[in-house]
Amino acid sequence: MRIVADGLSPSCWSVRTRVTVTATVIVALLLIVGVAVFYQAVRHTVLQDLRARGVLAAADVVTIVRNEDPRGMLAVQDADFPLLQVVDDRGRVLASSEALRGRGALDVPRPPASGRPEVHTVHVPGVSADVYVVSERTSSPYGFRTVHAGAPITELTRNRRFFVAALAAAVLLATAAVAWIVALSVRRALSPVRVMSAELADITDIEGGEGERRVTVPDPVDEVSDLARSVNLTLHRLEDVLLRQRAFVADVSHELRSPLTGLRAQLEVALEHPGDEDWPAVARSALADADRLQGIVTDLLILARLGAGVPAGRERVDLGGLVREEVARRPRRVPVETDLQEGVVVWVTGDHLVRVLTNLLDNAERHARSRVRVSVASERGDAVLVVADDGAGIPPEDRERVFRRFHRLAEGRRRDRGGTGLGLTISRDIAHAHGGSLVAEGGGITGTGGATNAAHGGARLVLRLPLAS
Structure with a gap:
């Protein structure tokens, strides 16, 4: 039973089934409401027409009562309103049409005021259909009288069942048609998705041994x-x-x-x-x-x-102070010049930043001819660390390749055969993990005012990190 219940749950239905059921239910509700409103509108129209004609028929009898106060038989002026009665305040029938001869007063409430016709639908014994009655109170030479003018609602009563059945059948047929159309439309709309699903199931090697394997893009832009x-x-x-x-x-x-x-x-x-x-x-x-x-x-x-994004503790670090400590930590093959701005604070993992600085200094020392220059400054909300050397420089086509894993230029392999080729890769990944960037530029060491030492060329590695708030 649990399995059956789970299978009937809407969450287990296909997209086609869910869309079809939802659209069908909505359309069915709208059709039911529309049919009900239509039926009430037709009924209201019929009753309004009966009211207008009934008021005229009652008015004719009221005119006679005011002038003559008739007794006995009443002549029928409107064939659709053959049920006429004149009743006094005691409930006695004073006059009636042929259709109501010998019958008691109609069971209709007396109008509370004169000159205001009221309508009621009642059942009259001996009449097969309900009777629509217009009642009006008026005065006669001998006292107040109540005039009733009634019409059997034969057509409305006789055709009601057929009319309601026809409307119900129309709702069912329209709902079934909508369900079929929606199911067919959704099936056609999802056909490319089924094709994509089958193609994805067949793609077991995304390298595509026989060329790139991709799913089919359908023609309509949707x-x-x-x-x-x-x-x-x-x-x-x-x-x-x-x-x-x-x-x-x-x-x-x-x-x-x-x-x-x-x-x-x-x-x-x-x-x-x-x-x-x-x-x-x-x-x-x-x-x-x-x-x-x-x-x-x-x-x-x-x-x-x-x-893997393993979180590491971060702290406020003075970038200039860290560079000063790292440069003084051990002697290097070539002298290292510094230009450090004070108060450049970053929010970083200290060990990671030390690793980046060590990698950049080792790389610059490895390629430098005579000197290395390190500068720290703040620029547009970023802390900028530049490590430059006066070596051979990095060709423009290799300035992105040097950040690839295990990628080493020929000069780097010649100068340091024991390197792993991962230093710059790790440095860039650390920079990205801290919301910064690391790029390689040409130009080498710049002189006073930013002038480039064109005689020696060299490389510049530029690290940018967001300043600590």
Whole structure:
């Protein structure tokens, strides 16, 4: 029973069923209300016509009563109002038409005032249909009289059932037609969606071994075609992510294999002739490879945490003070010049910012010929850190590539064979995690007033972070 109930729940229905049922119910309610209003309008029109004619028929009898106060038979002036009566205040019938001869007074309330006709629908014994009665109180030479003029509502009573049945049948037929039309229209409208669903089910490799595999975009420009284009865009992005992930895995495997292979080779050679080996030198070489492996694993862990959005505690950090401490922490191959503005405070994770600054200084030192320059300033609500060197610089076509994982330029590999190629990648990810940016520019070290040292060229790495409020 529970399974059946769940199957009948609207939440388990298809979109086509839900739309069809909703539209059908709404249309059925509107049709029922419309038919009811139409029936009442027809009935009101018929009764209004009877009232107008009944008032005229009663007025004719009232004229006679005022002049003559008749007794006995009354002549019928309107054939549709054959039921005429004149009743005194005691309820005695003084005069009536042939149709009411010998009958008692009609069971109709006496009008409270003269000259104001009132209408009632009553049942008269011996008459097959209900009687529409117009009553009017008037005076005669011998006292007050009540005049009744009635008409059997034969046509309305006789055709009521047929009329109501016809209207009900019309509602049912119209509702069924609407349900069929809506179901057919929704089916046709959702046909491209079914095609897309089938195509998506068939796409098991978003790289598309036989070329790009995409869903079909229907011809009409509507919401369904927009959905198809969005699906294709999502497939393209997934394909790009998968390709980059596979390339990343391949690069990681390559970077890890090199130190592991070197370490294994050193140990195997040393073990073949253990008596002839300088074991302290072997240990130092193995330790260097282990340090490189540890560096790669550490960098990968940082990238994974940044990519997963793992929250880290933040604090207010004086960017100029942090640069001053980091520059003074250890001597470098080339002198480092500083131009640090005071009071440039950012809201960051301190360890992450230290990692960025270390990576940028190491990179600049690696490529610099004679000096490195670091500047800190505030600009339009941002803290701007610039690390520049007077080295060979970064070609324009490589200024984005240097931020790719494991991507190293030829000069970088020549100057530092032990690097991982992840420093700038991690630095940019940290900048993005803090709502900032990191870009590479040309121009190298600028002189006083911002003039570029054209003689040496060089590279500029510009870090922007939002200022702390």
